[in-house]
Amino acid sequence: MQKRISTLPFKGTPEQEARLLAAIEAHRADPGAVMPVLQEAQEIYGYLPEEVQQIVAEGLNISMQEVYGVATFYSMFTLTPKGENHISVCLGTACYVKGAGDIIDKISQRLGIAAEECTEDGRFSLTACRCIGACGLAPVLTVNDEVYGRLTVDDVDTILAKYQS
């Protein structure tokens, strides 16, 4: 999948960098440390901008190419920041068959952003995810950690309103 790369300026803090360096230190001896370190880096920063990848590459003493290769390969790694409210619409088969496509279209229309984008004011970001495994509740979306299931397109406005105020 083509990754979107953010053009927003990097706003990392020294505290974040200290936490990242500690994570690198903890994994340094492990074979195959790149993925666990990138996972922690994403926890710390919310996404993996070039600056963060550079710190990981230097810290683990591997090439930037290797880090970038891994960061862009896996769908959970994101190179764009998330909004304050991150909406994730499940497009697994069970949800798709039950109309998840219409739901993401409607959200996209309401927020004026496509999937894998963030609104300009940073309030909302939208992503289409693969099965979260709650197929019994299909179609499903999550906002941050909150799960909304058995949806119809009519529910979209109510859900968005909860986070817009």
Added chain:
Amino acid sequence: MFRSTVLICGGTGCTSSNSEKLITLMQAELVRLGLEKEVNVIKTGCFGLCALGPIVVVYPEGAFYSMVKEDDITEIVEEHLLKGRIVQRLLYSETVAEDTIKSLNQTSFYAKQKRVALRNCGVIDPEKIDEYIAVDGYAALGKALTELTPQQVIDTVKASGLRGRGGGGFPTGLKWSFAAANQADQKYVACNADEGDPGAFMDRSVLEGDPHAVLEAMAIAGYAIGANKGYIYVRAEYPIAVYRLNIAIAQAREYGLLGKNIFETGFDFDVEIRLGAGAFVCGEETALLNSIEGKRGEPRNRPPFPAVKGLYGKPTVLNNVETYANIPQIILNGAEWFAAMGTEKSKGTKVFALGGKINNTGLVEVPMGTTLREIVEEIGGGIPDGKKFKAAQTGGPSGGCIPPEHMDIEIDYDNLISIGSMMGSGGLIVMDEDSCMVDIAKFFLEFTVDESCGKCTPCRVGTKRLHEILERITAGQGELEDLDKLEALCYYIKENALCGLGQTAPNPVLSTLKYFRDEYEAHVVNKKCPAGVCKSLLSYFIIAEKCKGCTLCARVCPVGAISGTVKEPHVIDLNKCIKCGACIEKCKFGAIIKK
């Protein structure tokens, strides 16, 4: 001793509908009434009947409460647990009999099921190793280490006829014997818990509901092939599974069931978790091994197979979660017991994740050889709203669609392949007349285009071209010769792709072309989508007889395509209409249709 036990489902499905909150509320209510020493509340794994979640079961009565809401908890506690009166209105309707309640095993959802891999899910508290031990947990490991030689373990697994449940269906015992035969200073056991098929969630449920069964089986595999280190590669999207696995590993270490000198036999074995980061191709065994090594999850050329050169170049056995979940039972009950279930070439049971347009969505485990009709109509409870069955999709993006004429086929590995689908990991998505088969094929191809790792050209470019042709067809720009092109390209990709992902990626297209060619032709020749899904091929109409002239639709239409006077039927100008569907949503009289 507790006089009552309350089981509350803590699987992902029920957790998503707030079962955690129910547990907290239940405990608070019990404390309020001073019942906390009399009633035991247990958070279990998945019961399987996810459609009815959140699920709360009260024993000894076996009262099965479904779709329980926060407000219902006080009633359950005050009426049932305090006064002993079952709350009839919350019972799962199928369990209600005259003046008694029926056991779950008599309901149509459970009656035809046979639970082997899922036997502890929804039964024990997965966060307590003692509960697992109480149901013969780790007895199989004890038996293997103290009574059987590694060769005998392999022979038992071979004789059971167990085949890989991840999709390929390779005989597990044979795989183990290859790894055992290779001499090396270090060998590995790996568990594939990277359940990538969108719509399959049985591996997650096993890990959430019975994590120790997988650890025990991995240790048995380690003993059989001579490995002392195991890796579980699990999707990071499954936080509950990861959390419970971590607890299980810590408890097993504390009890000496993982670690050094297990059962004082001199056998060492330990397990580590590796989190996947979302790549479907990592379900392919060599891609998964690359990913554990921290690399991009691209498949390797085979041979050498992992049993010869696997993780870090060492002999490795890699099995899927459900495969492992069967192992302790096989060791304990014997190969014959297992081989007695199923069909001639596919033994045992298979778990299916039943989803889509079906009443009882959830997890079902049935003996191999059960027919699709039994699963859909009896266990699944049929299709909602009286709609007609159109197809069942098995095997996810690698599988195909099974049409109504094959509903009586006995499901096993070989039969599914013979009709152009495959077992896959066990996703079973039911579709009704409202599903467009061309759109479904496009949906899966979009998935494989996204997930193709890009290493080999047939898959990287081929799936992209397939997707483009399907886009054309669903947009009404297809031509009849596109169908032949699709077919030719499918076979080309199947024959030339490097790994299982590419080789099976054309299956959704091929099977829909085979069974639903008329739908493709309707898109191409008549420029119509018979199911009414493909937007470009639809037009919106107002049925004059039903329209009350309320003007709601005209006001909501963003392009002013609807006109008419108040209390008179309205009309849609098809040249202006952008097919956004806003009018259909607003119409209270069902007067607007798309066709």
